Amino acid sequence: MKIKKKDVVLTIMIWSCAVMTLMILSGIIGYILINGLPHMSLSFLTSGYSAVKGGSKGVLPMIINTLYIVIISLILAVPLCLCGAIYMTQYARQGRIVHAIRFATEVLSGIPSIIFGLFGYAVFVVLFQLKLSILSGSLTMMICILPIIMRTTEESLLSVPSMYKEAGLALGAGKLRVTMGIVLPNALPGILTGIILAMGRIVGETAALLFTVGVSGNFFPKGDNILDATFGHVFEQGNTLALHLYNSAMNGKDPVSVPFATAAVLILLIFILNRLADLIYRRLNRFGGK
Amino acid sequence: MIADITDKIPQSHSDGSKSNCQIKLRKRRIEVIIKYLVPFVTLVSLMTLGLPFIRIDLGTKSVELSAVMVLIANIRVSLEYLLVFPLLLRFLIIASSVLLLAAGVTSFVLKKHVLASAFSISAMLFQIIASIFSSEISKSLVSNGIGRPEVSMRYGWVLFLILTVILSLSILAQEGLEKAAEQVFKFTALISVGIVVTMTVYMFAYGTPAIAEIGLSEFLFGQEWRPTAGEPKFGILHMILATLFGCVGAIAIGVPVGLFTAVFLAEVAPKRIGDIIRPAVDLLAGIPSVIYGFIGMKILVPFLREIGVKLGFNTTGSGLAAVIIVLAVMILPTIVRVTETTLRSVPRSYTEAALALGNTKISTIFSVQIPAARSGILAGVILGVGRAIGETMAVIMVAGNIVKFPTLFSSVRPMTAGIAFEMGYAEAGLHRQSLFGIGLVLFVFIMIVNISFSYISKKGGFTGEN
Known part of the structure; x- marks a missing residue:
């Protein structure tokens, strides 16, 4: 009892x-x-921002900057992770190198983003003299998302049945050809999931960008050529959505609707990315993964 | 040289297998070309040192300095100013150039082409050294009031790019596509190791000067933090304590809740409810920390202020209690996920044996499955500790940011918040260096947590066994 x-x-x-x-x-x-x-109107999403009281409080520049950082850091990180994961799953034999790589990715995924921020500041901003810029922020974020993409890619590469590989090898194809032609395409949904997860991380990241991207880049882009004006500021400061939320919540100069609406945009973005990753994983991943 | 080799090729094959011989000949030619090309490229990349990489505008005329010039002599920019550069820097550059060159040549003699090309690629290091060097020069120029120097390394980077392309082509020709691809994959996989090593080196290189100047025990156990005062004090004991207390509190709340939720997901939940909660936990992990902080600021802090005032504290609401609650929520998904995975990997036979002995389902979970999964659960807790120690944005928004001894309702400033808060206004010098010192302390904490995590997760759990 x-x-x-x-x-x-x-x-x-x-x-x-x-x-x-x-x-x-x-x-x-x-x-x-x-x-x-209620505050997330169309004009909020499509107008610029000015810090003065009563000025325009839109977030278009921040959306553009966030997009910018997402794209650049993915372009930098994805090839690296793909090649690294291919080596780890297809070529490497158990040994000291593999242990070192696995340990390093584990350590990287455990390091808090503020340390990445300090490192990015010391190396990219000061040493490489990139100043506070979107480029140094993207380079820092590349290091942040490396372990995420690497792990998911490794898992999805491993989940491809070895039958497929063996069939390819038996037909006389080389290892590289089998990897590129058979293993990689079959692992693509898993890899995509990893990339989308990484996108979510970048969108929400603040601490690592605080002193690498700078916070004053919230001007609305101006210029003759619209394309150049919108996307031509890799070497300049760029406020992202998450940074903007932090600033407008902490400094208290903006009306309280601004951080709330920004947070709503962020939450919606994260929610959409999360669902998308889930959808891709469920619909397309034939092998189930780990 | 090529003619030499052509002579050496035996003529006996010329009758039957001429095409075979021609192929061999071509192969030898390529080998010879590579053998001389790669050292040549290495040399050229070393010569990038000689390219002008700093230009000084002196109003009317401008002076261009090359690294070699700087190495050989002190520079007389104008009649009044003589630039003197530290001997150590010169030694560093010369020593590493000689070492790399020697290593590259040696590996060619030993026919390790890939290794040799790696050494050539690390000639890129010179660009980094040169950039350290040039920033040193610019500093001394600015402090002498001569003028703003403009540092350009453009040529060097272009050369490095060309070098990489040439080298990868040469490896391709040498080793064939398959092997070359393997080398490329290996190289990229090692990048993450390189990053971790570089990071460790940099955290120590930037963190130790301040700690050395302040004194280790004064820095770690000093009770006063007044970096901007006339007589500045740099003691971070209260920040360390705030971090530790916040972490312990978060674990004390987050672990039981996480454990019960994980048990629910792994054993108790009806399938349909589990399918709702599992994505919810994933989503919780994906929510950015600023949003946690923002909600803590808007809901938690006013709530705690009310409670604190009712209990008789003089409080604004932001402080250790708020930090603990926010962190507890943030480590929840980590703990739930890891614990659930470990619980699921407990062998079926354990549970079946316990059930067969007449235990109820719940008592089986708590007396058999959880003890069996304890090392996995511990690994999850350690992961949560790491996350709680390193969390910045959520903490900075609810902590109140006053450095003093942390009590439940007083404003605190954990280490991460200290770094993020003060980087914005810290002047270059001891203040900024001391922030890197805090970063180093944090880094050491995290490394200890990480290493013990990988030790425990390697040792324990059933993953891979069944």
């Missing part, structure tokens, strides 16, 4: 903890969306 009472208590605790987790999430999302969505 005593044991049963304990069981009941534990069951109640288990259920209440699970419900609590769910409630925390729905509370966060609900609170942000209820307070933010």
Whole structure:
């Protein structure tokens, strides 16, 4: 009888903890969306920002800068991770090198973003003299997302059945050809999932960008050539959405609707990316993965 | 040289297998070309040192300095100014150039072409050294009031690019596509190792000067942090304590909740409810930390202020309690995920044996499965500790940012918040260096956490066994 009472208590605790987790999430999302969505108008999304009171408070520059950083750091990181993961899964034999690489990626994924920020500041901003710029921010973010993409890519490469490879090799194809022609295409959905997860990380990142990208780049781009004006500022400062949320929440000069609406944009972006990753993983990944 | 080799090729094949011989000949030619080409390229990349990489505008005329000039003599920019550069820097550049050259030539003699090309590629190092060097020069120029120097390394980078292309082509020709591809893959895989090593080196290189100047025990155990005062004090004990207390509190709240949720997901949940909660946990992990901080600022802090005032504290609401709660929520997904995976990997036979002995399902979970999965759970907790120690943005927004001894309702400033908060206004000099010192302390903490994590996760769990 005593044991049963304990069981009941534990069951109640288990259920209440699970419900609590769910409630925390729905509370966060609900609170942000209820307070933010009414202010997230079309003009908010398509106009520039000025720090003066009563000025235009749009977030278009931040959206462009965020996009910029996402694209540049993915361009830098994806080839590296692909090649690295291919080596780890297709070529490497167990040994010291593999251990070192695995340990390094593990360590990298555990390092907090503020350390990446300090490192990026010391190396890219000061040493390489890139100044506070979108480029130094992207380089820093490249290091941040390296372990994420590497791990998911490795997993999805491993999940391709070895039958496929063996069939290719038996037909006389070389290892490189089998890897590029058979293994990689079949692992593509898993790799895409990893890339989308990395995008989510970049969109939400603040601490690593705080002193590598700078916070004053929230001007609305001007120039003769519209393309150049919008995308021609790799070497200049660029405020991202997450940084903008931090600044406008902390300095208190903007009306409170600005951080709420920015947070709503961020949450929606993260939610969409998360769903997309899930969808791709479920629909396209034939081998199930790990 | 090529004619030489042509003579050496035996003529006996000329009748039957002429085409075979021609192929061989071509191969030898390519080999010879590569043998001389790569050292040549190495030399050229070394010569990039000789390219002008700093230009000084002196109003009417401009002076271009090359690194070699700087190496050989002190420079007389104008009649009044003599630039003197540290001996150590010169020694560094000369020593590394000689070493790299020697290593490259040796590996060619030993016919290790890939290694040799790696050495040639590391000639890129010179660009980095040169950039350190040139920033040193610019500093001394500016401090002498001569003028703003303009540093250009453009030629060097272009040369490095060309070098890489030539080298990869030569490896391709030498080793064939398959092998070359393997080398390229290996090289890129090693980049992450390189990054970790560089990071460690840089954190120590930038962090130690301040700690050395302040004194290790004064820095770690000093109770006063007044970096901008007339007589500055740099003691970070209260920041370290705030980080530790926040972390311990977050673990104390987050681990039980996470553990129960994981048990729910792994064993108790009906499939449909599990399918709702699992993505929810994933999404919780994906929410940016600024948003946690923002919500903490908007909901948690006013709430805690009310409670604190009711309990008789003089508080604004932001402080250790808020930090603990925000961190507990943030480490929840990490702990849930890791624990769930480990619980699922406990062999079925354990549970079945316990059930067969007449245990109820719940008591089996708590007396068999959780003890069996304990090392995996511990690994999850350690991962959570790492995340709690390193969290910055959420903490900075609810901590209140006053450096003093942390109590539950007083404003605190953990280490991460200290760095992020003060980087914005810290002047170059001891203040900024001391922030890198805090970064180093944080880095050491995280490394300890990381290493113990990989030790425990390697040792424990059932992953891979069944």
